[in-house]
Amino acid sequence: MREYKSIGLKLTPQRLAILEYLKDNREHPSAADIYAAVSEKFPTMSFATVYNTLKALKDREHVLELAIDGGKRRYDPDTVRHHHLICTECRKIEDIYVEFDLRVPEVELKGFEISANQVDFYGVCPECRKIGAKGRRVVSRRNGKAEKAGPM
């Protein structure tokens, strides 16, 4: 994420806190994650402000909104082209900087004008693999309930 000057946003303290939190953040946080982190500094912070700011940043392409985690959206401040590795157990998302040849033959395009693409890899992360190997049940996730989407 570039610096906050020329973003063309009114820089309120709340927004600065959100930007600060997102800066170099590689966790692909959800709105709730951001809210939780930032409301420690601003106890009056509201979700509306989080979503507001995210929308503003998204419109200016300073964050990417990821639709790879089932019910919720996650945000990626790294707008340099890359792909993702998603743990199907704990929903951790890792970045992966590899370029692929994704050209689609005209005949398969169905008249679409393609503007972007992304590759999602699904698998099990080292931590969850360790736990799984011990034969224990994988816990993880909001109060231990499974909540996933996307191929396994």
Place this chain on the structure above:
Amino acid sequence: MREYKSIGLKLTPQRLAILEYLKDNREHPSAADIYAAVSEKFPTMSFATVYNTLKALKDREHVLELAIDGGKRRYDPDTVRHHHLICTECRKIEDIYVEFDLRVPEVELKGFEISANQVDFYGVCPECRKIGAKGRRVVSRRNGKAEKAGPM
């Protein structure tokens, strides 16, 4: 989707209706779409049954749960390997049967054990392109409100 016999499910009329609706369906319907369609035949149909059945089918890998449309999940009865083309305006999803070389160098794997991958292409479908070209505002989507996620 294979035939219903050996699926290992109790075949209730509701489930058969859902299976029938999904058969050869290329629209990647949401749970609400399925509910809407099937409750015409079964006015007492409940969402619980739709989600129940989807879960059962998903567990047996007779449908894929797609996490590519922002807040909601969409279901794909075509379990043959393929990728998707998503219209960023109307959220229509088209299938695309092209194989890509998606090998990831060991060093980029971060210790993950990859079990699946998928490529999503974002763009504008022919219909939305036509509308856009006329200079009119693209309507589409649930009561005209924008609701998207994923790169544009």
Place this chain on the structure above:
DNA sequence: GTGATTGCAAACTGTTTGCATTTTG
């Protein structure tokens, strides 16, 4: 007959909105 499935309502999670108040530039 028995265990699985249904339907319903209520509870939950995540996101959006309206509006009065405050703040940034």
Place this chain on the structure above:
DNA sequence: CAAAATGCAAACAGTTTGCAATCAC
């Protein structure tokens, strides 16, 4: 000072759950 942003509460959208009644095998 005007336009934009905040905070709050209420409204939505999508998904899940508990449980009594019913049904498939």
